[in-house]
Amino acid sequence: xxxxxxxxxxxxxxxxxxxxxxxxxxxxxxxxxxxxxxxxxxxxxxxxxxxxxxxxxxxxxxxxxxxxxxxxxxxxxxxxxxxxxxxxxxxxxxxxxxxxxxxxxxxxxxxxxxxxxxxxxxxxxxxxxxxxxxxxxxxxxxxxxxxxxxxxxxxxxxxxxxxxxxxxxxxxxxxxxxxxxxxxxxxxxxxxxxxxxxxxxxxxxxxxxxxxxxxxxxxxxxxxxxxxxxxxxxxxxxxxxxxxxxxxxxxxxxxxxxxxxxxxxxxxxxxxxxxxxxxxxxxxxxxxxxxxxxxxxxxxxxxxxxxxxxxxxxxxxxxxxxxxxxxxxxxxxxxxxxxxxxxxxxxxxxxxxxxxxxxxxxxx
Amino acid sequence: xxxxxxxxxxxxxxxxxxxxxxxxxxxxxxxxxxxxxxxxxxxxxxxxxxxxxxxxxxxxxxxxxxxxxxxxxxxxxxxxxxxxxxxxxxxxxxxxxxxxxxxxxxxxxxxxxxxxxxxxxxxxxxxxxxxxxxxxxxxxxxxxxxxxxxxxxxxxx
Numbered sequence: 001x002x003x004x005x006x007x008x009x010x011x012x013x014x015x016x017x018x019x020x021x022x023x024x025x026x027x028x029x030x031x032x033x034x035x036x037x038x039x040x041x042x043x044x045x046x047x048x049x050x051x052x053x054x055x056x057x058x059x060x061x062x063x064x065x066x067x068x069x070x071x072x073x074x075x076x077x078x079x080x081x082x083x084x085x086x087x088x089x090x091x092x093x094x095x096x097x098x099x100x101x102x103x104x105x106x107x108x109x110x111x112x113x114x115x116x117x118x119x120x121x122x123x124x125x126x127x128x129x130x131x132x133x134x135x136x137x138x139x140x141x142x143x144x145x146x147x148x149x150x151x152x153x154x155x156x157x158x159x160x161x162x163x164x165x166x167x168x169x170x171x172x173x174x175x176x177x178x179x180x181x182x183x184x185x186x187x188x189x190x191x192x193x194x195x196x197x198x199x200x201x202x203x204x205x206x207x208x209x210x211x212x213x214x215x216x217x218x219x220x221x222x223x224x225x226x227x228x229x230x231x232x233x234x235x236x237x238x239x240x241x242x243x244x245x246x247x248x249x250x251x252x253x254x255x256x257x258x259x260x261x262x263x264x265x266x267x268x269x270x271x272x273x274x275x276x277x278x279x280x281x282x283x284x285x286x287x288x289x290x291x292x293x294x295x296x297x298x299x300x301x302x303x304x305x306x307x308x309x310x311x312x313x314x315x316x317x318x319x320x321x322x323x324x325x326x327x328x329x330x331x332x333x334x335x336x337x338x339x340x341x342x343x344x345x346x347x348x349x350x351x352x353x354x355x356x357x358x359x360x361x362x363x364x
Numbered sequence: 365x366x367x368x369x370x371x372x373x374x375x376x377x378x379x380x381x382x383x384x385x386x387x388x389x390x391x392x393x394x395x396x397x398x399x400x401x402x403x404x405x406x407x408x409x410x411x412x413x414x415x416x417x418x419x420x421x422x423x424x425x426x427x428x429x430x431x432x433x434x435x436x437x438x439x440x441x442x443x444x445x446x447x448x449x450x451x452x453x454x455x456x457x458x459x460x461x462x463x464x465x466x467x468x469x470x471x472x473x474x475x476x477x478x479x480x481x482x483x484x485x486x487x488x489x490x491x492x493x494x495x496x497x498x499x500x501x502x503x504x505x506x507x508x509x510x511x512x513x514x515x516x517x518x519x520x521x
Contacts, residue, residue, distance in 0.1 A: 057423035060453035124377060131386050138398075145400035145467065151453035159458065163400070186376045190369035 005033050008345070012041045016119050016349045019359025025340075025348065032348060035340040037333060042363040050323040055081050055155060055290040058323065062310075063149035065327060066361040068111050071097075071104035071140070072303040073361075074153035076325070079234065079299035080310040081155045084292040087284050093157035094236045095277040099170070100143055100152060101301075102266040102273075106177070107136045108304035109259045109266075112217075112356040116256050117188045119353035120197050125188045132180045135173055142166050155290055157283035170274060177267040181260050189257055198253040202339050202351035205250060212335040215328050216306025217258050218355050222250030228302035240272050252354035259356070291318050305329045305356060327364055329357040397469035402452040404470040407443055407485040411464035414438040421459035424449045432490040443486035448478065 011022040020041035026034040046065065050058045062077045063070040075097060082089060089097075110133040117125025137147045142163055144152035152159050188194055204214070209222045219226055227244040229237040245261030247254025292314040300309035306328025313322040332355050340348050388395055397403065415438075419427040426449050430442035457465050475481050 053423050056455065057421075060423055060451045060455070063453075124373075134386070141401065142398045143400070145398070145402040145454060146452060149451065149453070151451070151455070159454070160400070163398075183376055186369075187373045191373050192366055192369045195369070 003028070010348065012038075017352065017359075018115065018357055019362075021352075021357070021359055021362070023336075023340075023348065023352070025345065027345060030344045030346075032340050032343055032345065035337045035348065037336050039330070039333065039359075039362050042359045044364070046364050047323050047325065050320055052319065054318050055292070055320060058320065059153060060149065060151040062325075063151055064360055065325065065364055066108070066303060066305060066308075066329065066358045067148055068358055069104040069108035069304040070148060070150045071100045071152060072108075072301060072308065074150065075101055076299060076301045076303065076308045076310045077323075078153045078155050079301060080297050080312045081290070081292065083299045084295060084297035084312055084314055085155070085286075085290070087156045087286060089157060089284055090281045091236070091278050092161075092280040093282045093284070095273050096158050096162055096282060097153065098235055098237070098240070098273045099162070099270050099277075100140060100150075100158075102270050103136055103139055103170075104150075105304045106263050106266045107133050107140070109263050110136065112259050112304075113184055113188070113256070113263075116353045116356070117194070119349050120194055122188055122191065122194060125184065128183060128187060132176075135176075139166065139170055139173060142169065154283065154286075156286035157281070161282050167274065170270065174267050174271050174274075178264060181264050184260055189260065195253060197346075198256060198350055198354070199251055200249065201252045201347050202343065202354060203249060203251045204335065204339065208335070208338075209250070212331075212338075214306070214332050214335060216302070216304070216332065217255055217262065218306065218332045220244065221247035221255035221258055221354075223247055228300060228307055234299075234301060236273075239276065240269050242269050242272075252350050255354040255356075289318050291316065300326065303328055305358065305361065306332055325364060327361045329355075329359075329361040330364070333357055333362060397471060399469075401467065401469045401471070402454055403468045404473055405445060405457075405483060405485065406466045406468045408464045408466070409440060409486055411462045412440055412443075412486075413462055413464075414440040415461070417459045417461065418456035418465050421455040423453065423455065424451060426450045427456060434490050439490050440486055441488055441490050443484070445483040445485065447473065447483045448481045 005026050005028045008025045008027055009022065010025055011017040012020040022038040022041065024036040024038060025032055046061050049061055058077060059074055062073040065073050110129040114126040114129030140150060141147045143166060144150040204222045206222045206224045209219045209224055215226065223246050225244055225246055228234065230244055242265045245258040245265065247258050294314055294316045296311065296313040298309060298311045300307050307326065308328055309326035311324040312320055315321040336352065336355065339351055343351065414429065414431040416429060419429055426446050428444045428446065429440065431438045431440050454467065457467055
């Protein structure tokens with residue numbers, strides 16, 4: 001009997017695409033023959049908007065890229081401006097940045113974990129991670145005043161010092177964190193149905209991961225030990241002791257699992273940062289009107305999704321001439337089409353979820 | 365043994381059955397916001413010198429202000445925030461040298477109509493001239509009333 005392939009449109013309005021993302025699937029029965037990702041539904045032109053704003057005014061826009069880890073998005077941008085101007089950030093500010101950045105990473109990974117459980121069909125996991133994320137976000141709200149789009153970083157430091165009530169609250173959260181992670185492990189990671197759906201599915205080999213310039217947990221799931229915080233330590237990460245969790249098989253399960261492991265490591269990092277944080281200024285001496293010299297600078301940080309970079313070109317005016325963001329979600333997505341080929345349609349959801357994309361960042 | 369993980373997962377969910385509640389019934393019950401919470405804006409007209417730094421700091425041109433010169437002093441006649449475009453980043457509050465513009469912890473700013481969203485913090489006429497009116501007194505009072513009217517949301521659910 002002669003059969004023919006047909007195309008199916010997945011998204012852009014579909015909960016498992018984590019936003020407004022569309023994949024055109026060419027299917028042979030249930031098997032994917034070809035997948036064509038179509039991003040761009042959430043494009044707001046942040047890079048262009050930045051050209052019409054002063055250097056400080058760009059900060060709130062960076063929040064809106066990876067809105068699940070807004071602090072880390074701020075960080076990459078302000079680091080680029082600081083590099084361009086040669087500003088030395090006070091030590092206390094660096095520690096505060098590490099603390100809030102890692103809290104942001106925990107919040108982001110909690111969403112990734114819960115949403116992935118939801119993708120596979122374990123919606124219970126979603127409620128558990130979201131419950132705990134609220135407590136994490138509470139801490140960030142205490143510091144910055146917002147729950148998602150923080151705009152907390154400033155060129156040369158941070159907007160405000162940590163409030164007094166933050167320290168006991170943070171320590172309490174950190175004490176609870178291993179228990180939370182154990183709960184996710186018990187609920188999702190150990191679940192046989194979940195394992196059957198994710199183990200040996202969507203395998204990324206280390207070579208392919210490097211060739212496609214993947215980064216973050218997506219790359220580390222394949223066993224490639226590449227974490228900017230270790231490889232090229234920025235801020236005060238060289239003074240903090242932590243491990244980089246690595247996967248073995250590079251499948252969906254490994255990518256999922258190391259996010260929970262990373263949360264545990266984040267807890268360790270924050271604990272150390274809270275112990276080591278020195279007294280002092282939280283803001284370097286920065287002129288009121290930020291006018292970097294003519295030139296360009298590129299700075300990158302390890303965001304929750306991978307290597308997040310910011311390229312800045314200055315023409316000497318108070319507004320950036322060009323801003324470009326290297327968004328890890330977008331680049332990790334580049335391998336999706338190849339990765340989906342040959343898998344069943346239900347596996348496409350599992351594969352897409354394991355990459356952990358945020359559409360705000362993909363489309364920028 | 366196959367199924368062990370499932371049983372462990374069920375144990376966790378059952379263990380949480382009688383757990384304390386993590387949510388509140390929102391419109392009826394409200395939690396207290398943190399002191400730094402970015403809620404509705406509040407402008408202390410007494411302190412404001414109408415310098416316009418806040419309007420300049422805003423990335424989205426949210427703040428519209430009008431001023432008149434009275435007695436060699438800037439007199440704020442209008443201060444409207446187009447809240448529908450506001451990012452709540454706090455750059456305006458940070459830029460205020462006189463501590464006049466502040467965040468409050470009021471979070472329910474939702475309205476039924478788009479036009480009601482606009483936040484008019486000051487809308488008052490400039491005092492005529494210096495010879496009459498014992499300065500500040502009268503305008504300040506009217507301002508309070510006006511500002512209050514601007515701040516209070518139309519009653520909604």
